[in-house]
Amino acid sequence: MKTLLVCVALTELLLPDPLQGQGVSKTGTVAATFLEIPVGASAVAMGSAFVSLANDATSLYWNPAGSAWLVQSEVLAVHTNWIGDTRFDFASFVLPLEEFGTVGFNVTSLSMDDMKVTTVEKPEGTGEYFSAGDLAVGVSYAHRLTDRFTIGFNAKYIQQSIWHESANAFAIDVGTIFRTDLIGGLTIGASLSNFGTPMKMSGRDARQFGMLDPTKQGTNSQIPQDIELDSWDLPLLFQIGVSTTPFKTDNYRFTIAADALHPNDNYESINVGGEFAFQDILFLRGGYNALGLPEREGGASFGFGISSNSFLSSTTTVKFDYAFRDMGRLSNINVFSLSVRF
Numbered sequence: 001m002k003t004l005l006v007c008v009a010l011t012e013l014l015l016p017d018p019l020q021g022q023g024v025s026k027t028g029t030v031a032a033t034f035l036e037i038p039v040g041a042s043a044v045a046m047g048s049a050f051v052s053l054a055n056d057a058t059s060l061y062w063n064p065a066g067s068a069w070l071v072q073s074e075v076l077a078v079h080t081n082w083i084g085d086t087r088f089d090f091a092s093f094v095l096p097l098e099e100f101g102t103v104g105f106n107v108t109s110l111s112m113d114d115m116k117v118t119t120v121e122k123p124e125g126t127g128e129y130f131s132a133g134d135l136a137v138g139v140s141y142a143h144r145l146t147d148r149f150t151i152g153f154n155a156k157y158i159q160q161s162i163w164h165e166s167a168n169a170f171a172i173d174v175g176t177i178f179r180t181d182l183i184g185g186l187t188i189g190a191s192l193s194n195f196g197t198p199m200k201m202s203g204r205d206a207r208q209f210g211m212l213d214p215t216k217q218g219t220n221s222q223i224p225q226d227i228e229l230d231s232w233d234l235p236l237l238f239q240i241g242v243s244t245t246p247f248k249t250d251n252y253r254f255t256i257a258a259d260a261l262h263p264n265d266n267y268e269s270i271n272v273g274g275e276f277a278f279q280d281i282l283f284l285r286g287g288y289n290a291l292g293l294p295e296r297e298g299g300a301s302f303g304f305g306i307s308s309n310s311f312l313s314s315t316t317t318v319k320f321d322y323a324f325r326d327m328g329r330l331s332n333i334n335v336f337s338l339s340v341r342f
Contacts, residue, residue: 025265025266025267025294026264026265026266027265027266028265029232029233029265030232030233030234030235030236030264030265031160031167031169031198031199031232031233031234031235032134032136032158032160032169032194032199032234032235033235033265034088034108034110034134034136034160035108035136035158035193035194035234035235036235036237036263037080037082037088037110038061038289039058039061039062039078039090039108040056040058040061040062040076040078040090040321040335040337041078041303041305041321041322041323041335041336041337042056042058042275042283042285042303042305042321042323042337043058043062043323044301044303044323044325044333044335045273045275045285045286045287045301045302045303045304045321045322045323045324045335046257046273046274046275046285046286046287046301047271047272047273047286047287047288047289047299047300047301048259048271048273048287048289048301049241049243049257049258049259049271049272049273049287049289050062050063050241050257050259050273051063051175051189051190051191051239051240051241051259052177052187052188052189052241052242052243052257052259053066053187053189053243053255053257054066054067054175054177054189055069055070056070056074056076056319056339057070057074057075057076057092057093057094057104057339058076058078058090058092058337059094059142059152060092060094060104060106060138060140060154061090061092061106061108061173062175062191063152063175063176063177063189063190063191063239064104064140064141064142064152064153064154064173064174064175064191065142065150065151065152065175065176065177065189065191066142066150066152066175066177066189067094067102067104067140067142067152068101068102068142068143068144068150068151068152068177069144069150069177070094070096070102070341071096072096072315072317072341072342073093073094073095073096073341073342074092074093074094074339074340074341074342075091075092075093075339075340076090076091076092076093076094076337076338076339077089077090077091077337077338077339078090078091078335078336078337079335079336080333080334080335080336081331081333081334082110082333083327083330083331083333084112084331085112085113086110086111086112087109087110087111087112088108088109088110089107089108089109089110089111090106090107090108090109091106091107092104092105092106092107093105093106100143101141101142101143101144102140102141102142102143102152103139103140103141104139104140104141104142104154105138105139105140106136106137106138106139106140106154106156107135107136107137107138108134108135108136108137108138109133109134109135109136110133110134110135111133111134112131112132112133114129114130114131115129115130115131115132116128116129117129117130117163130162130163131161131162131163132161132162132163133160133161134158134159134160134161135158135159135160135161136156136157136158136159137156137157138154138155138156138157138173139154139155139156140152140153140154140155140173141153148178148179148180149176149177149178149179150176150177151174151175151176152174152175152176153172153173153174153175154172154173154174155170155171155172156170156171156172156173157169157170158170158171158196158199158234160199160201162201163203163205164203164204164205165201165202165203165205165206166201166202166203167199167200167201167202168199169196169197169198169199169234170196170197171194171195171196171197171234172195172196173191173192173193173194173195174191174192174195175189175190175191175192176189176190176191177189183244183246184244184245184246184247184248185244185245186242186243186244187242187243187244188240188241188242189239189240189241189242189243190238190239190240190241191237191238191239192236192237192238193235193236193237193238193239194234194235194236194237195234195236196234197234198231198232198233198234199231199232199234200229200230200231200232201229202229206226206227206228206229207224207225207226207227208224208225208227209221209222209223209224209225210223210225211223233264235263235264235265236263236264237261237262237263237264238261238262238263239259239260239261239262240259240260241257241258241259241260241271242257242258243255243256243257243258244256244257251278251279252276252277252278252279253275253276253277253280254274254275254276254277255274255275255277256272256273256274256275257272257273257274258270258271258272258273259271259272266293267292267293267294268292268293269289269290269291269292269293269296270290270291270292271287271288271289271290271291272287272288272289272291273285273286273287273288273301274286274287280307281306281307281308282304282305282306282307283304283305283306283307283321284304285302285303285304285305285323286300286301286302286303287300287301287302288300288301289301289325296328297327297328297329297330298325298326298327298328298330298332299326299328300325300326301323301324301325301326302323302324303321303322303323303324303335304321304322305319305320305321305322306319306320306321307319307320315342316340316341316342317340317341317342318338318339318340319337319338319339319340319341320336320337320338321335321336321337321338321339322334322335322336322337323335323337
């Protein structure tokens, strides 16, 4: 009951009163929206309510403070069949360094097949092909300030490109996690993601040739000109969440979590999820994301995980996770994760 009251309080704090209206959502007004794609099958299966859990190498995305709790090194690879026949991939490496803290490295990529170049004169294609893709490379650091409180940072370089155009930016993620003895080990987490520089496309595709002043003698129509494009902010996101394990025995564990989201390009919303674990070998998960968000697509998600600490050696753990996410009128999403702790 106390956990439910905490979740309700978060909802009332961060979600606006529906009777007062929500104003403009600002959807579609930021760049690098691939940074908003959720990472990791375990987190996606739990409805993306993961900011206070962040207990594996995906913490570099959800909350960099979570990597400070890891006592073993971990390598993680995530693949998502994203909407529009695109591919979303994430890879990370976390290395605990005892008293110094924990460092990590991560790469995020959104890619797609090459597409034909078409023009008005040649709608079937000119014979050329162009590519488009997004990339983010980050390095993180996390530290345990006390046995209950951690803080973490993730600095990243971001690039978007399409044919001969590209845009670049730098950003940081900051997060904290605080563990308590309340209500089955209530944990509180908060993170601020993608605080950085704006992005502006530039390249030879923005160059054209024209005549500066046709009234002047000696001018010509082949004077090079560059089209100056607008700059766009990154998808800034503030999240605060709680999680707890109300039921726990030697063999079974049930964990629930809830996150409140405050983005700069949409309305506020709530993510909720739960996980049932059997001897830390089999995991069953379910959740719902974007509660309170108008005109959302889908929302429900579920998945499972299988872990083994004896696959390679007694100190090595191999874990496979899968998640299914309902995207409504869009294609449903399948997420696959594979991690190794050693």
